Amino acid sequence: MRRDTSGGDGTEPLPPGYRIGDWEVTTPIGAGGWATVYAGRRVGGGSQEDDVALKILSTEGLAPRQARKVADTARREAELGRRARHPRLIRILDSVVISEPDRPFLDGAIVLVMERAARSMRDLIDAGPTEAEGARLIADVCEGLAHLHRTGWVHGDLKPDNVLLMADGSAKLADFGLATELTGTRGTHGYALPMGTFDYLPPERWKAPLGEHGVQVRPSTDIWALGIMIHQVFAAGASPFPGATPVSRAAAAQEYADGRAPLRMDNAVPPFWRALAADCLAPTHTARAAHTAETLLARITDRQVATRSTGGRRWRLPRVALMAAAVCGAAVASWSYATHDSEAGAPAAPTAAETPGRVRVFNTEQACKERTDRIPDCSLGLAVDPLRPYTVDNVVPTRVWHGDVLAADCQFSQGVPIVDEAGTWSAQWFRVRLPRGSARPTAWLPAVRTKDRPALPPCPRPTPLR
Numbered sequence: 001m002r003r004d005t006s007g008g009d010g011t012e013p014l015p016p017g018y019r020i021g022d023w024e025v026t027t028p029i030g031a032g033g034w035a036t037v038y039a040g041r042r043v044g045g046g047s048q049e050d051d052v053a054l055k056i057l058s059t060e061g062l063a064p065r066q067a068r069k070v071a072d073t074a075r076r077e078a079e080l081g082r083r084a085r086h087p088r089l090i091r092i093l094d095s096v097v098i099s100e101p102d103r104p105f106l107d108g109a110i111v112l113v114m115e116r117a118a119r120s121m122r123d124l125i126d127a128g129p130t131e132a133e134g135a136r137l138i139a140d141v142c143e144g145l146a147h148l149h150r151t152g153w154v155h156g157d158l159k160p161d162n163v164l165l166m167a168d169g170s171a172k173l174a175d176f177g178l179a180t181e182l183t184g185t186r187g188t189h190g191y192a193l194p195m196g197t198f199d200y201l202p203p204e205r206w207k208a209p210l211g212e213h214g215v216q217v218r219p220s221t222d223i224w225a226l227g228i229m230i231h232q233v234f235a236a237g238a239s240p241f242p243g244a245t246p247v248s249r250a251a252a253a254q255e256y257a258d259g260r261a262p263l264r265m266d267n268a269v270p271p272f273w274r275a276l277a278a279d280c281l282a283p284t285h286t287a288r289a290a291h292t293a294e295t296l297l298a299r300i301t302d303r304q305v306a307t308r309s310t311g312g313r314r315w316r317l318p319r320v321a322l323m324a325a326a327v328c329g330a331a332v333a334s335w336s337y338a339t340h341d342s343e344a345g346a347p348a349a350p351t352a353a354e355t356p357g358r359v360r361v362f363n364t365e366q367a368c369k370e371r372t373d374r375i376p377d378c379s380l381g382l383a384v385d386p387l388r389p390y391t392v393d394n395v396v397p398t399r400v401w402h403g404d405v406l407a408a409d410c411q412f413s414q415g416v417p418i419v420d421e422a423g424t425w426s427a428q429w430f431r432v433r434l435p436r437g438s439a440r441p442t443a444w445l446p447a448v449r450t451k452d453r454p455a456l457p458p459c460p461r462p463t464p465l466r
């Protein structure tokens with residue numbers, strides 16, 4: 001942090017041209033509970049990268065403890081910005097302490113210099129996003145969260161106001177003032193001040209004991225908030241928990257978590273997003289922990305692959321999202337073999353046990369297991385190459401569904417590791433035969449997508465494709 005000694009004119013708001021270190025104010029953007037944000041630019045700079053947002057955290061009039069809280073907030077934001085850089089997190093470029101003895105509001109204020117966004121997710125929700133816009137937004141949020149959690153942080157205040165949209169439409173997580181570093185022996189939890197936004201706090205938080213270091217915070221805290229946000233994206237900003245005030249909605253969330261009320265989502269939320277939100281809103285930390293930002297992103301990616309390969313409505317996932325899903329050992333890949341036993345008029349499929357060398361496709365998503373209409377949202381993909389990340393260009397066009405039985409001719413145990421939605425992990429793959437007439441004779445099914453373990457010979461190591 002640097003100390004700025006440049007001058008100003010002593011009035012509020014800050015006038016255009018006001019210097020803060022290497023930066024100057026252009027126009028006001030808005031104010032939150034703790035900060036005032038201005039548009040600014042690098043002094044003498046002319047490129048788009050020189051356009052920034054200046055977040056001013058003043059300590060004027062605060063009791064020493066509150067002033068410490070503000071300073072802590074700024075320190076945490078700057079620290080996280082330095083250590084957890086990622087394209088889906090707003091970048092903190094600089095931090096400056098203003099020295100203005102004649103202007104109490106500014107004297108000692110901490111200024112965080114950040115990448116400037118065009119608007120927030122709240123603005124997009126208010127405008128009524130299309131499903132494609134909502135989908136892209138949620139994928140970006142999952143990607144940012146996955147990175148944050150992987151690097152050992154919990155955001156702690158995830159809400160539409162803290163997801164910012166850039167000029168190119170991509171979303172980034174912002175406002176890390178309540179972020180907590182995971183410190184448990186296995187990096188599973190951390191401690192935070194009992195703060196946050198009522199509407200987004202998980203039900204267990206209301207009963208969490210307040211210890212010497214604060215309340216326990218885990219990544220599942222952010223997953224709950226994500227569930228609320230997914231609902232809001234498709235339900236015109238409404239929370240899934242009824243109530244006229246944040247306190248009554250928080251009470252409704254606790255009723256649901258205690259099993260006294262069902263989870264009722266708005267009919268406007270499409271089935272795929274409803275299932276995803278319901279998993280994020282699992283009532284306990286333990287149930288929710290099965291759904292990480294990575295597995296959620298994998299499901300979104302898989303759906304996007306399915307939609308593309310069936311020629312359905314398209315929406316674009318940023319390439320980085322696909323890569324992140326792949327690197328995290330995302331979901332699955334595959335095709336359609338013709339033996340789904342629930343298909344109208346189809347002959348009863350052989351059980352996998354009756355036909356050694358055959359594997360029955362297993363989809364962990366309950367809603368998909370129950371469906372028999374082979375909707376694209378419930379299809380899975382087969383990989384072209386088990387050594388390559390699971391991305392759109394590594395999936396064969398034909399799809400498979402829960403219950404399909406595929407002929408497998410060998411198994412390969414050193415492929416790209418795949419994690420399914422239930423958190424099952426495996427680097428094993430089965431080589432399966434594609435129907436006659438397909439562009440390729442075989443493709444690969446990850447072992448996490450079947451319960452069968454037929455005794456098959458090992459496959460020769462596939463030649464990596466370019």
Ligand SMILES: Nc1ncnc2c1ncn2[C@@H]1O[C@H](COP(=O)(O)OP(=O)(O)OP(=O)(O)O)[C@@H](O)[C@H]1O
Nearest residue numbers: 030031032033034035037053114115116117120175
């Ligand atoms: N990097 C940025 N680029 C553009 N606008 C921003 C940026 N950061 C914040 N804003 C906007 O500035 C306004 C106030 O910011 P913010 O809400 O973060 O302040 P805060 O006091 O930290 O908020 P809170 O009350 O949630 O703690 C909001 O309208 C927000 O969208």
